[in-house]
Amino acid sequence: MIEIKKMVVKVSGKTILDGINLTVKPGEVVAIMGPNGSGKSTLAYALAGHPKYEISNFQFPISNKKKKNNWIIKLDGKRIDDKSPDERAKAGLFLANQYPMSIPGLGIYSFLWQTWKKRSQISDFRSQKDPKVMSLVEFRKYVVELAQSLNLNLELLGRSLNDGFSGGEKKKMEILQMLVFSPKYLVLDEIDSGLDVDALKIIAQSVAKVAKEKNIGVLVITHYNRILKYLPADKVVILEKGKIIKTGGKKLAEEIEEIGYGKI
Amino acid sequence: MTKSQITNKIIKYLVKKGERVVWDEVIVYDKNNLEGETEVRAVVEDEGSLKLKGKILIQKDAIGANAFLRFKVLLLGKNARAEVDPELEILTNDVRASHAASVGQIDLEQLFYLMSRGINKKESIKLIVEAFLA
Amino acid sequence: MAKYKYGFFMPEDNVFKAKRGLDESVVRIISNIKKEPEWMLDNRLAAYQKFLKMKMPSWGADLSGIDFANIFYYVKASQKTEKNWNDVPADIKTTYDRLGIPEAEKEYLGGVKAQYESEVVYGSLMKRFSDLGIIFCGMDEALEKYPKLVKEYFGTLIPMGDNKFAALNTAVWSGGSFIYVPKNVKVDMPLQAYFRINSANMGQFERTLMIIDEGAFVHYVEGCSAPVYSESSIHSAVVEIFVKKGARCRYTTIQNWSTNVYNLVTKRAKVETDGVMEWIDGNLGSKITMKYPSVVLVGQRAHGEILSVAVAGRGQHQDAGGKCIHLAPDTTSRIISKSISMKRGRASYRGMIMMAPGAKNARSKVVCDALILDKKSRSDTYPVNKINESEVTLEHEATVSKIGEEQIFYLMSRGFTDHEAEAMIINGFIEPIVKELPMEYSVELNRLINLQMEGSVG
Numbered sequence: 001m002i003e004i005k006k007m008v009v010k011v012s013g014k015t016i017l018d019g020i021n022l023t024v025k026p027g028e029v030v031a032i033m034g035p036n037g038s039g040k041s042t043l044a045y046a047l048a049g050h051p052k053y054e055i056s057n058f059q060f061p062i063s064n065k066k067k068k069n070n071w072i073i074k075l076d077g078k079r080i081d082d083k084s085p086d087e088r089a090k091a092g093l094f095l096a097n098q099y100p101m102s103i104p105g106l107g108i109y110s111f112l113w114q115t116w117k118k119r120s121q122i123s124d125f126r127s128q129k130d131p132k133v134m135s136l137v138e139f140r141k142y143v144v145e146l147a148q149s150l151n152l153n154l155e156l157l158g159r160s161l162n163d164g165f166s167g168g169e170k171k172k173m174e175i176l177q178m179l180v181f182s183p184k185y186l187v188l189d190e191i192d193s194g195l196d197v198d199a200l201k202i203i204a205q206s207v208a209k210v211a212k213e214k215n216i217g218v219l220v221i222t223h224y225n226r227i228l229k230y231l232p233a234d235k236v237v238i239l240e241k242g243k244i245i246k247t248g249g250k251k252l253a254e255e256i257e258e259i260g261y262g263k264i
Numbered sequence: 265m266t267k268s269q270i271t272n273k274i275i276k277y278l279v280k281k282g283e284r285v286v287w288d289e290v291i292v293y294d295k296n297n298l299e300g301e302t303e304v305r306a307v308v309e310d311e312g313s314l315k316l317k318g319k320i321l322i323q324k325d326a327i328g329a330n331a332f333l334r335f336k337v338l339l340l341g342k343n344a345r346a347e348v349d350p351e352l353e354i355l356t357n358d359v360r361a362s363h364a365a366s367v368g369q370i371d372l373e374q375l376f377y378l379m380s381r382g383i384n385k386k387e388s389i390k391l392i393v394e395a396f397l398a
Numbered sequence: 399m400a401k402y403k404y405g406f407f408m409p410e411d412n413v414f415k416a417k418r419g420l421d422e423s424v425v426r427i428i429s430n431i432k433k434e435p436e437w438m439l440d441n442r443l444a445a446y447q448k449f450l451k452m453k454m455p456s457w458g459a460d461l462s463g464i465d466f467a468n469i470f471y472y473v474k475a476s477q478k479t480e481k482n483w484n485d486v487p488a489d490i491k492t493t494y495d496r497l498g499i500p501e502a503e504k505e506y507l508g509g510v511k512a513q514y515e516s517e518v519v520y521g522s523l524m525k526r527f528s529d530l531g532i533i534f535c536g537m538d539e540a541l542e543k544y545p546k547l548v549k550e551y552f553g554t555l556i557p558m559g560d561n562k563f564a565a566l567n568t569a570v571w572s573g574g575s576f577i578y579v580p581k582n583v584k585v586d587m588p589l590q591a592y593f594r595i596n597s598a599n600m601g602q603f604e605r606t607l608m609i610i611d612e613g614a615f616v617h618y619v620e621g622c623s624a625p626v627y628s629e630s631s632i633h634s635a636v637v638e639i640f641v642k643k644g645a646r647c648r649y650t651t652i653q654n655w656s657t658n659v660y661n662l663v664t665k666r667a668k669v670e671t672d673g674v675m676e677w678i679d680g681n682l683g684s685k686i687t688m689k690y691p692s693v694v695l696v697g698q699r700a701h702g703e704i705l706s707v708a709v710a711g712r713g714q715h716q717d718a719g720g721k722c723i724h725l726a727p728d729t730t731s732r733i734i735s736k737s738i739s740m741k742r743g744r745a746s747y748r749g750m751i752m753m754a755p756g757a758k759n760a761r762s763k764v765v766c767d768a769l770i771l772d773k774k775s776r777s778d779t780y781p782v783n784k785i786n787e788s789e790v791t792l793e794h795e796a797t798v799s800k801i802g803e804e805q806i807f808y809l810m811s812r813g814f815t816d817h818e819a820e821a822m823i824i825n826g827f828i829e830p831i832v833k834e835l836p837m838e839y840s841v842e843l844n845r846l847i848n849l850q851m852e853g854s855v856g
Contacts, residue, residue: 048811051803085810086819094811101808105826114822118813160826181812310788324773339788352779354798357770362797367785 001025002047002093002185002217003074007081009039009046009242010054016042018242024185027215029208031228031253034239035261040221041098043239044189047073047219048095049085075185090122092184096174096191102162108173111161112143112180119181146179151202167194175203179210185217192227204230225257270300276397277304279312281341288317291333293326293359301332307393310341319351320361327358335365338396340389419467422446425569428472432538432572435545445558445568452562458748459686459717464660469630471570471603527585532616533578534589537605540576547578551607555638555666555694563662567603567636574604574635575618579645582613588650588836591620602630606637610645617648619836625683627656633684639667639675643697646674652839654683654846657713661687671697671726678834680843681708681716682850690748692721695729695760706735707831707843710743710775711850719749719766719780724757724790735766736828739775740851746778751792758789766796769827771820771851821848 002024009017016039024030032040046053057072073081075091083091103111116139134142147154152172162170171191178186188207192200208231211218220231228236228250236252238245240261246252270291279285287304308314320331335348350363370392378388425446429439454461527534533544541548558568575591610616633655641647647667655661661684667675677691693702704720722731737745747766768777779796801823809819825832825844832840 048807050807084816085807086813086815089811089813097808101802101805103805103809103823103826105829106822107829111822114814115812160829177812327773337785339785339790342788344788346785348783348785348792348794349781350779350794350796351781352777352796352798354768354770354777356773357775357800358773360797360799362795363779364796365781365783365792365794367783367790367792369789369791 024217031233038239094183098189277306293329297328299330308344329359333363449565531580537574571605574606577608579614584615588617604635637665641673648676650678652680663689669700708737710745712741721750724760727758740771744776
């Protein structure tokens with residue numbers, strides 16, 4: 001379970017998130033919705049440990065942060081708000097970015113292989129593919145299968161990571177990485193923005209399927225209800241100006257679709 | 265070399281027949297968070313000669329500098345000559361500095377386009393040069 | 399050559415074996431030992447006089463630390479075997495271990511052994527080449543066996559007066575490769591300097607001459623990415639390459655000299671009609687390197703390419719780049735330079751594109767990218783573009799920056815540590831050049847750079 005307790009997040013001294021309490025259980029899909037500027041993406045980055053986002057706690061001053069009980073984010077019972085991004089990834093957290101980076105010269109197969117090798121060193125890693133051990137040739141075939149399931153143009157796999165990719169292709173690449181990584185908890189940061197209808201459907205269904213099979217806890221950050229049609233949410237949380245103003249079930253997302261954020 | 269201020273600016277030259285123009289400047293970044301873009305555009309007529317030498321110098325304590333220098337040169341006429349030497353000296357790493365230089369002649373596609381609208385060659389070239397230096 | 403192994407020397411040898419510094423007698427003895435024809439001795443002497451008269455370059459890296467009087471100008475193979483494995487610096491030995499270099503090769507690279515015992519392996523390769531009419535031997539041997547051919551070309555592309563270090567090399571050169579590829583012969587595997595086992599490789603003043611006849615192709619590889627310890631502090635090589643009509647030559651160098659070395663190299667290729675020359679230049683070692691592989695495009699549609707990667711670490715200045723001289727119409731050139739500076743190192747790109755009158759429709763593109771890893775390191779770009787022909791196109795771009803934080807975060811969020819993320823980004827940065835290297839080199843190069851980066855964060 002991901003537990004977030006009274007989290008405050010500042011960027012360059014400015015408070016963006018003001019006391020967030022949130023949980024995500026294994027196998028649960030939690031949707032974070034809200035108008036622009038509500039702090040949705042900040043939540044994603046803060047969870048993943050981006051250095052620009054300073055996390056503190058509503059009650060305790062920063063100086064007391066190191067005390068054992070002053071945890072702000074826990075993942076499966078272990079505190080992670082004081083851990084670096086790679087340590088959080090090792091703990092099983094995967095962030096699908098809204099604006100994925102391109103890294104010229106970094107070949108995709110090579111990158112995925114390295115990612116997978118790192119993941120498979122972790123004792124409780126449950127790979128999509130059993131057995132855990134794969135040869136390079138088998139791995140490549142596996143990647144091609146995953147790419148095909150996402151309708152991702154196979155020619156792209158021969159390129160450098162995200163180099164020259166369209167927005168939609170980059171998002172599919174994030175999901176491809178997620179499938180290889182096989183996380184315990186997945187954060188989707190506005191994965192639907194800039195996607196056409198078909199791509200959205202494939203991605204959302206792919207996520208829904210693997211989340212169910214592997215009991216992955218999913219945090220879907222989105223502005224619209226569209227994605228939730230294919231990736232149904234168990235819980236919907238509305239953020240506004242850095243605070244949670246309302247929590248509900250699926251129906252809440254439908255209400256927003258009909259009457260907008262202003263009326264909630 | 266003369267020392268320039270850090271501002272965004274575009275400098276334009278029309279180097280006429282037989283003229284020689286030299287632009288030789290150092291743009292020094294010596295404080296934090298300075299940003300500047302400099303562009304020099306020049307058209308060199310036949311028998312004209314141009315030298316563009318520009319150095320972006322980012323010193324050790326100029327953190328967060330963002331510097332860009334561009335030279336764009338159009339050579340008209342058989343005996344037009346140009347030398348373009350954009351230099352960079354960067355003494356710290358938390359910066360972004362880039363430069364670009366291009367030298368070429370009138371784009372034949374542009375020329376054809378204007379002429380196909382009934383404008384004669386001499387006039388077309390004049391228009392293209394004006395647009396380049398606008 | 400074999401006589402050196404068994405210590406059979408002429409009396410004068412023993413006298414100057416211990417002599418440092420350069421004077422006319424040293425030049426004469428070198429020529430004498432090699433039993434050179436008179437014209438070469440005259441050439442050496444004239445070059446020595448030029449060397450004395452010429453000034454040091456007024457630009458480039460700081461060469462004030464060179465002590466001409468204090469080096470050996472002729473080091474025989476036997477002298478090398480006097481060295482002991484214990485004398486090889488510890489950090490170099492550690493690098494060999496980390497790179498997994500086999501025992502025998504370590505001793506060779508460390509300068510402990512005169513040559514790499516690989517006659518059996520390479521002997522058959524050499525036979526195949528000679529069956530095709532290819533000449534591939536040491537420069538000393540070439541002068542002896544093919545004097546007319548050598549005389550026709552030697553010093554014609556890089557004359558002794560070209561620069562002070564070309565003069566020095568012309569006076570005291572020893573070793574280096576001679577390659578002649580006959581018309582239309584395409585050599586299907588890279589010729590490596592390693593194959594020339596009967597001369598001292600990686601000498602201080604190597605002289606290389608290559609002639610690729612019409613329609614032929616060859617890829618020559620010299621150097622290696624593993625660090626090479628050299629006692630001598632000056633390495634001043636000269637390479638002249640003649641690419642004839644329709645021929646193609648690729649010359650790959652990776653240098654990783656120990657950090658006491660001043661590496662000052664003059665390399666030039668002359669390319670005729672429809673010819674292609676590709677320089678692939680990797681600069682990792684030395685204290686100071688000044689090297690600008692050049693192409694002189696004399697024939698129509700000739701093409702030249704220079705791909706350069708430079709890594710400047712602690713106490714290093716890599717001053718490298720390339721020159722393309724367009725003397726004929728429809729010629730094209732491309733320079734791609736990637737440099738990385740870290741730990742107070744300095745990487746400078748120095749280049750020249752010259753388009754002469756008459757080089758109609760010539761096109762050139764230059765791209766220089768530099769990464770500075772920390773705030774104490776430095777990067778420079780000094781391009782000169784002289785356009786004396788109006789109907790040409792030139793594009794030049796350069797960017798200097800550090801590694802992007804967002805890129806680091808992105809990779810860390812996939813479970814890689816910050817060090818691993820940096821290494822991946824750097825490998826990606828130099829990939830366009832590394833992918834042109836023969837496989838063993840590219841693997842070694844990546845690992846070497848990663849090793850060098852350790853401790854560079856923070």
